[in-house]
Amino acid sequence: MRSASPTAPHHRVAAVGGGPSNLSLAALAEDVVPGSLAIYERRGEPAWHPGQLTPGSRLQTTWLKDLVSLADPRNRLSFLNYLVTTGRVYAFLNAQFDAIPRLEYARYLAWAATELGTVHYGMDITGIDFADGRFVLDTADRTVATADHVVIGLGTRAHVPPCLRGADLDGVLLAEQMDAHLTAAQSAPYEQVLVVGGGQTGAECVLNLVSRGFRDIRWLGRRHWFAPLDDSPSANDFFRPTYLRFFQGLPSQTRQRYVAEQSLTSDGITMATLQELYRVNYEAFLRDGRCPVMMLPGRNVVEAASRHGSVTLWCERDWGGRERHTARYVMLATGREQCPLPFTPRLRDLVETDTDGEPVVEQDYSIRWKHSPEHRIFVQNRARFSHGLADPNLSLLAVRSAVIINSLLDRDVFVIRDDQVSTVWT
Ligand SMILES: Cc1cc2nc3c(=O)[nH]c(=O)nc-3n(C[C@H](O)[C@H](O)[C@H](O)COP(=O)(O)OP(=O)(O)OC[C@H]3O[C@@H](n4cnc5c(N)ncnc54)[C@H](O)[C@@H]3O)c2cc1C
Structure with a gap:
């Protein structure tokens, strides 16, 4: 020292x-x-x-x-x-x-x-x-x-789930690396891409991929729906000095519970982003007869492997059972950590x-x-x-x-x- x-x-x-x-x-x-x-x-x-x-x-x-x-x-x-x-x-x-x-x-x-x-x-x-x-x-x-x-x-820095950490997983990128690593649909537009993470960053990642020409995107989220941000006046009451003072005086267990219960006041997806996503899918269906984005909520990724230039993810479904998804690229939008x-x-x-x-x-x-x-x-x-x-x-x-x-x-x-x-x- x-x-x-x-x-x-x-x-x-x-x-x-x-x-x-x-x-x-x-x-x-x-x-x-x-x-x-x-x-x-x-x-x-x-x-x-x-x-x-x-x-x-x-x-x-x-x-x-x-x-x-x-x-x-x-x-x-x-x-x-x-x-x-x-x-x-x-x-x-x-x-x-x-x-x-x-x-x-x-x-x-x-x-x-x-x-x-x-x-x-x-x-x-x-x-x-x-x-x-x-x-x-x-x-x-x-x-x-x-x-x-x-x-x-x-x-904070990007959080990577343990099953995707350290392994030699070619094709797995953090959302923040997307601009630097993916310019456009690399070979064919129907090359599969998986986006992991059902929050705002995941949604933006999906829209970004659509704008780059990708047409086979599977979006995996852990919650059982792609939840919107609660930006209502009553939710915004949590973001004012008076509430801050009240919150600081609460017992630790109550504070922990409230932080979990209030998470959609900051971790949800904005209404504008959700609307854009649904409209993009709708218009693409009108044009091509097929939606570019498949939304897969209630999926928790538990295992990953990379082979012959593609990545396979195994997910546990919230309502039981497991399923497997394989893609050339996996984008991680799996939250932040201190x-x-x-x-x-x-x-x-x-x-x-x-x-x-x-x-x-x-x-x-x-x-x-x-x-x-x-x-x-x-x-x-x-x-x-x-x-x-x-x-x-x-x-x-x-x-x-x-x-x-x-x-x-x-x-x-x-x-x-x-x-x-x-x-x-x-
Ligand atoms: C994409 C994104 C969008 C967001 N949008 C919003 C939003 O719209 N509204 C909202 O309320 N919140 C938003 N947030 C959450 C949060 O408000 C921001 O992350 C905000 O930037 C936090 O500010 P900060 O200064 O605490 O941390 P940061 O902005 O992360 O800044 C920390 C800085 O510390 C530097 N640093 C780290 N370690 C060291 C070290 N050892 N030595 C020297 N420097 C170091 C980093 O390089 C960085 O520049 C967003 C977060 C993300 C990731």
Whole structure:
């Protein structure tokens, strides 16, 4: 383990990961504590889910819930200022989007990162240690920074089911690799493709394949239907500060149950995507007498094998029995999982963890650890079960950042108001 290097820059706050979570934090911190926060990002340049910005893909969150506005609507890094500054505001208004293109959100983030100027790219932080009274951030070959406090916003990575992991399965691709690996129907349009995963990413994958000319797509989902996103007003009540406070006060078992029961408020498929899919199938049937997409819900993939250039998946059906599907390509849209925390063994030993080995996250998003009063570790997008389903989403980004800044400064710099609530929880 290295000790703090005298040449590495020292920051009051070092944020690891340059996704929307930490960009929001940096944007809100800019006016309040100028120059005190730096972001370390593994990618070489600004990017947001770059493999999943296909034409037609839309943000599931209103643009009003940008990096800053819910906490500080006058902040220069608002989405509205981005539109005005880049000269696109009138074109944007006239395009009358119900939901903005995901590509636009990625561009907005890149603009905000450039404006901030505090993101250090190409910094894959492989070790966070605590030595000589400060945090030490290492890449594989050197110490790049030290800090009084750290905020960790590593996001998630694609989850691969155990039966599809590690095996030599030629033809199995992650949804996010599709653009890079598949240009169009490779040989014949009736070459079979399997898409595994019945959520929004799976649905987008299917539509993407149709647009590339594939005409024999089988879509496997674990739920017994391809469930729509619940974007109703009452579902959206879960994504507001008042509910967040209520949720944090619930017993752990109730929180776990609610997270499971509320999952379709963020894991379902948008109505627009479902409608497009059904219309694509309908029109193709009119033209060719055959639907390009066969929808197979209630299938849980349990085994996989690859032979002679094709992949075979065995599935257990929800209502009993097994079936087999073979295809040239298998696209995995099987959810996301948290990236592991790059703590050194020494730091890990100082952190309090729950029964799953995850750090215990306090209401202010700090984690419990030995030196917590003087040196804080905050985590973003890592507290689904303690802080509810808003935590892994973009909905309350600015609110979470505001809570962290208030906590770091030990005063209410940002006042979060959510006064008009008609649903009564307590
Ligand atoms: C395709 C897709 C679309 C989504 N759309 C929506 C939506 O419409 N609405 C919504 O509410 N939510 C959406 N989400 C969920 C979620 O809001 C986003 O994933 C969001 O990007 C999370 O922000 P984040 O900053 O926490 O993580 P990320 O955006 O994943 O950013 C984390 C960053 O940390 C970097 N990093 C990771 N490890 C290290 C390391 N060791 N050192 C340095 N850097 C590191 C990564 O390169 C990455 O840039 C979507 C998710 C996906 C996958």
